[in-house]
Amino acid sequence: MRAIVVRRFGGPEVLETVEVPVPEPGPGQVRIRVAAAAVNPVDLATRAGILTEAGVIPPREVLGLGWDVAGVVEAGSGFRVGDAVIGLRDRIALPLGAYAEYLVLDSSAVAPAPAGVSAVEAATLPLNALTAAQALDLAETTGTVLVTGAAGAVGGYAVTLAHARGLRVVAVASAADEVLVRGFGADEFVPRGPSLGERVRALVPGGVDAALDTALLGLEALDAVRGGGEFVAFAAGATPIPLRGIRLRHVWIRADGGRLAELAATLPPRVADVLPLSEAAVAHERLAAGGLRGRLVLTP
CATH class of the missing domain: 3.40.50.720 (NAD(P)-binding Rossmann-like Domain)
Incomplete structure (x- = not known):
């Protein structure tokens, strides 16, 4: 599968598209086929090395990007295969994030997708x-x-x-x-x-x-x-x-699927624009430029 990672810190040009095996869920986890992943300021800070310099992320050879995900459950426990879900990846020192075609999360970090909205819209909610x-x-x-x-x-x-x-x-x-x-x-x-x-x-x-x-x-x-x-x-x-x-x-954000389900049922999604996963660097440039109202969303 395709995923966006960083192996060195710097500007948007350091984002790499790599081919990696599809991840397998462990006990208490689900594998989500990613339909949309939001781009957040914390992704830019991770890519630039700011969070590593601050001691928030330990040194790693490879870092995945992306906290917010919306997609469909493919395997695992706690949800049925085919369920539309949203989730938050709060373990940010891992080699795979939501900028990917598949993502494994703890079931407790996942919530049913809100009714009546697209995956792109739903992906802007979790973080x-x-x-x-x-x-x-x-x-x-x-x-x-x-x-x-x-x-x-x-x-x-x-x-x-x-x-x-x-x-x-x-x-x-x-x-x-x-x-x-x-x-x-x-x-x-x-x-x-x-x-x-x-x-x-x-x-x-x-x-x-x-x-x-x-x-x-x-x-x-x-x-x-x-x-x-x-x-x-x-x-x-x-x-x-x-x-x-x-x-x-x-506020040190933590994943909470139950709370997320409550919030997603009441808060409106806010989408600024949609780009393909291959244009993650463009999304980072646009977010850094400022002036957006809502989130940029990447779609595999």
């Missing part, structure tokens, strides 16, 4: 939806939450989920995205830019109870949080100094 939900759990707030990068894939889901919990949501994004972000459920909108803390505090005196910093603004977002509040970071090394007694958390 982004679970990250948003697990980050919101860490925030442990029933009051006001700030979401930076609210027009992005994770940020948009965070806004929607926070709104559904009855929280007052203050969203930060480009001024051009205000209508989009308010449509996700934001109660207040603050355009990104300097003096973020001052502008948020003008809307929420004393500061918000919690911040989900999906845009990695660090201290700028921390300044918008009240003393003793909550701050959730989304990337290795992106946690600021815990000023004013603010409790700092880091």
Whole structure:
């Protein structure tokens, strides 16, 4: 089967298409025939060696890419052969990822595909939806939450989920995205830019109870949080100094098939474009250029 891997770190040009044996599922696992795999920023960080430098991925001769998968069960346990499923690959130091024709996952990392959507659409859900939900759990707030990068894939889901919990949501994004972000459920909108803390505090005196910093603004977002509040970071090394007694958390995403099934039934997929697996390097270039609303999806 074909798969996309990296053997050395660098730009999109280091992505290699290789022929490898079709993987066999072990106990408690399923083999999925991949129909679609989303492209996420973490894939770019893996390819560039950033996660290895940060100590998140140990040195490996070969690394597979791709966390999100949608496809059909071919073998294994926990699901029937032929079931349409989605899943999350959270073991990222393996030689095969979702950028492939087949993928083996633990059955506990897999959920039934949501009804009424294509595999391409379904593939955009696992990583982004679970990250948003697990980050919101860490925030442990029933009051006001700030979401930076609210027009992005994770940020948009965070806004929607926070709104559904009855929280007052203050969203930060480009001024051009205000209508989009308010449509996700934001109660207040603050355009990104300097003096973020001052502008948020003008809307929420004393500061918000919690911040989900999906845009990695660090201290700028921390300044918008009240003393003793909550701050959730989304990337290795992106946690600021815990000023004013603010409790700092880091969301380390984990696969959870049961939770994924619940989220997939309520959150809308967000597709930016679809490319063949052979154009993975093009997808990486486009994601790095920014400006996308939704995820690029690769199809074998």
